[in-house]
Amino acid sequence: MAVTAxxxxxxxxxSPRLRKLEDERWLAMALLAPTAILLGLFIAYPFFExxxxxxxxxxxxxxxxxxxxxxxxxxxxxxxxxxxxWNTFWYTGVTTxxxxxxxxxxxxxLNRHFRGKAIIRAFILLPFIIPTVLSTFxxxxxxxxxxxxxxxxxxxxxxxxxxxNWLGDPDLAMTSIIVINIWRGVPFFAITLLAGxxxxxxxxxxxxxxxxxxxxxxxxxxxxxxxxxxxxxxVLFSVIQTFAxxxxxxxxxxxxPANATHLFATYAYQLGIGTGLLSEGAAxxxxxxxxxxxxxxxxxxxxxRVETR
Amino acid sequence: xxxxxxxxxxxxxxxxxxxxxxxxxxRDKEFMVFVGPSGCGKTTTLRxxxxxxxxxxxxxxxxxxxxxxxxPMDRDIAMVFQNYALYPHMSVASNLAFGLKMRxxxxxxxxxxxxxxxxxxxxxxxxxxxxxxxxxxxxxRVALGRAIVRDPKxxxxxxxxxxxxAKLRVQMRVxxxxxxxxxxxxxxxxxxxxxxxxxxxxxxxxxKDGVVQQVGEPLELYNTPANRFVAGFIGSxxxxxxxxxxxxxxxxxxxEAPGLRIGLPGExxxxxxxxxxxxxxxxxxxxxxxxATAADAPEYCFDAAVEVVEQLGSEILLDMRAGAALMVASVxxxxxxxxxxxxxxxxxxxxxxxxxxxxxxxx
Numbered sequence: 001m002a003v004t005a006x007x008x009x010x011x012x013x014x015s016p017r018l019r020k021l022e023d024e025r026w027l028a029m030a031l032l033a034p035t036a037i038l039l040g041l042f043i044a045y046p047f048f049e050x051x052x053x054x055x056x057x058x059x060x061x062x063x064x065x066x067x068x069x070x071x072x073x074x075x076x077x078x079x080x081x082x083x084x085x086w087n088t089f090w091y092t093g094v095t096t097x098x099x100x101x102x103x104x105x106x107x108x109x110l111n112r113h114f115r116g117k118a119i120i121r122a123f124i125l126l127p128f129i130i131p132t133v134l135s136t137f138x139x140x141x142x143x144x145x146x147x148x149x150x151x152x153x154x155x156x157x158x159x160x161x162x163x164x165n166w167l168g169d170p171d172l173a174m175t176s177i178i179v180i181n182i183w184r185g186v187p188f189f190a191i192t193l194l195a196g197x198x199x200x201x202x203x204x205x206x207x208x209x210x211x212x213x214x215x216x217x218x219x220x221x222x223x224x225x226x227x228x229x230x231x232x233x234x235v236l237f238s239v240i241q242t243f244a245x246x247x248x249x250x251x252x253x254x255x256x257p258a259n260a261t262h263l264f265a266t267y268a269y270q271l272g273i274g275t276g277l278l279s280e281g282a283a284x285x286x287x288x289x290x291x292x293x294x295x296x297x298x299x300x301x302x303x304x305r306v307e308t309r
Numbered sequence: 310x311x312x313x314x315x316x317x318x319x320x321x322x323x324x325x326x327x328x329x330x331x332x333x334x335x336r337d338k339e340f341m342v343f344v345g346p347s348g349c350g351k352t353t354t355l356r357x358x359x360x361x362x363x364x365x366x367x368x369x370x371x372x373x374x375x376x377x378x379x380x381p382m383d384r385d386i387a388m389v390f391q392n393y394a395l396y397p398h399m400s401v402a403s404n405l406a407f408g409l410k411m412r413x414x415x416x417x418x419x420x421x422x423x424x425x426x427x428x429x430x431x432x433x434x435x436x437x438x439x440x441x442x443x444x445x446x447x448x449x450r451v452a453l454g455r456a457i458v459r460d461p462k463x464x465x466x467x468x469x470x471x472x473x474x475a476k477l478r479v480q481m482r483v484x485x486x487x488x489x490x491x492x493x494x495x496x497x498x499x500x501x502x503x504x505x506x507x508x509x510x511x512x513x514x515x516x517k518d519g520v521v522q523q524v525g526e527p528l529e530l531y532n533t534p535a536n537r538f539v540a541g542f543i544g545s546x547x548x549x550x551x552x553x554x555x556x557x558x559x560x561x562x563x564x565e566a567p568g569l570r571i572g573l574p575g576e577x578x579x580x581x582x583x584x585x586x587x588x589x590x591x592x593x594x595x596x597x598x599x600x601a602t603a604a605d606a607p608e609y610c611f612d613a614a615v616e617v618v619e620q621l622g623s624e625i626l627l628d629m630r631a632g633a634a635l636m637v638a639s640v641x642x643x644x645x646x647x648x649x650x651x652x653x654x655x656x657x658x659x660x661x662x663x664x665x666x667x668x669x670x671x672x
């Protein structure tokens with residue numbers, strides 16, 4: 001009885017405030033507030049601070065002052081930055097193409113019926129599950145000029161006579177990190193595309209088979225167009241992640257040799273934290289923004305078109 | 310000109326044997342319906358004819374060609390699927406054109422055939438739409454159109470009407486019948502609905518547990534079912550069954566059950582005499598029972614207590630108890646009957662069926 005009485009009294013006391021929530025505008029605000037606060041605190045505020053930082057001359061231990069676009073002018077003339085831009089596009093472009101092609105191939109294989117299907121599907125995800133830093137260290141060992149298991153194998157097979165310095169040569173280093181990124185990214189593509197494939201009714205394939213479509217035509221006219229919305233979303237996610245990749249390059253090459261493998265994130269880190277030029281590092285990070293923005297907008301528009309057709 | 314013949318056809322999935330020794334000849338231009346409860350193997354048989362399912366043992370011929378190893382596209386068949394299987398990303402016109410494009414038909418010919426099929430089915434105004442913009446009935450028509458444009462040797466239908474609502478189903482059933490008369494293409498049609506089977510089929514195959522129970526024209530199945538399963542499956546409301554013992558009564562064979570004694574006429578009596586003393590199942594359709602009059606011979610009459618009266622408008626269904634047996638009778642709609650009434654009923658002796666209690670085969 002006491003409890004009932006208390007809660008009744010409480011509800012009476014709260015009712016003016018609660019009544020306010022019956023107005024949809026207040027209710028909407030109340031419901032949105034937690035998300036808005038979190039996003040504001042952890043995304044908008046740092047972003048805003050980053051913009052301010054990039055417009056100042058701040059260094060480690062030196063507050064600095066407002067300098068306008070000076071940092072952006074400076075990185076524009078920086079040849080390492082230009083290499084970085086090219087590297088990032090090359091790295092993202094090549095890996096995405098390979099991840100999509102291999103992932104799709106794997107997804108189609110996994111979509112068949114065979115013994116141990118569930119176990120294989122789970123194993124496929126392993127590269128994706130292992131923390132990137134750990135798996136990258138394993139790869140670093142494999143690409144080590146002295147201890148490389150790859151060199152050893154090639155040597156034993158009689159394919160090479162001298163050691164290949166995988167991470168010491170600029171082109172080979174880039175190729176190496178691209179290979180690792182593909183290895184790590186394929187499972188995500190494969191599993192997501194597999195989920196997409198499973199939404200396509202087998203009856204459609206049967207109908208196409210009776211209609212006279214051979215396997216390749218069935219893929220091209222039925223599977224591919226129906227998988228397109230999923231594919232675009234996966235590619236979008238992958239592009240964003242790859243474009244802003246950090247761990248893999250940082251662990252493997254640190255951006256070397258001779259800055260040949262720097263991406264936006266690693267170069268921004270090296271300049272901002274490594275050499276203490278915080279403002280220039282911020283400028284490089286922000287330079288990623290317009291590129292990513294354009295890529296994302298184009299893809300989102302395309303996804304919308306595909307989904308509404 | 311296309312005949313389809315199945316010879317000792319078998320299908321096993323791992324250890325389950327779903328189609329057993331099916332032997333069947335489907336004649337040119339015939340509309341053959343496979344009917345049976347779910348899991349009876351009818352769809353699997355159809356899919357083997359289509360080439361979508363491998364044949365375990367046996368042989369399928371289309372005309373004189375063995376097609377066991379021929380891929381679906383080279384069998385010259387067209388199939389209408391239960392869920393329509395329209396390509397969702399293509400317009401109706403593209404859906405119809407797909408099979409022809411894959412077969413490298415001329416553009417003008419494709420257009421001609423699409424227009425022809427569209428006018429037959431009355432879907433001219435839908436050609437530019439996407440499947441998701443169509444109603445169930447319209448999708449069904451497009452699925453039919455996709456089969457028609459191909460002008461195949463054989464049409465295969467896999468429960469094509471089961472996703473439609475009851476009213477539309479009746480309407481499409483009539484249209485399918487007209488369509489078959491117009492196109493005169495050998496057709497194989499799978500359904501679990503015995504009404505569809507009776508109304509559409511030139512002949513009907515009744516299947517159960519992978520085994521063909523009977524093949525025949527609809528009325529043949531209705532009038533002379535080969536066994537108890539066919540008798541119970543064909544016809545609505547279903548045939549009444551009563552467990553009886555065949556005995557001699559005053560030199561005449563009769564079927565006897567507690568509280569029920571029915572005489573057996575003519576040839577049935579001759580066949581029953583050979584099984585005197587054995588258990589059997591007596592079968593009589595609800596429409597073959599009527600209120601007894603003075604004209605009815607007493608040995609075909611019985612007393613029953615009405616338990617439920619179902620008014621259907623065009624007829625009355627009486628759920629009754631006659632001795633230990635539960636029976637349904639379909640009587641004149643003008644009759645005034647109430648539950649718990651006791652009635653004297655008579656049955657048409659020439660419409661009596663007897664089935665062996667063990668083998669369930671007709672006696």
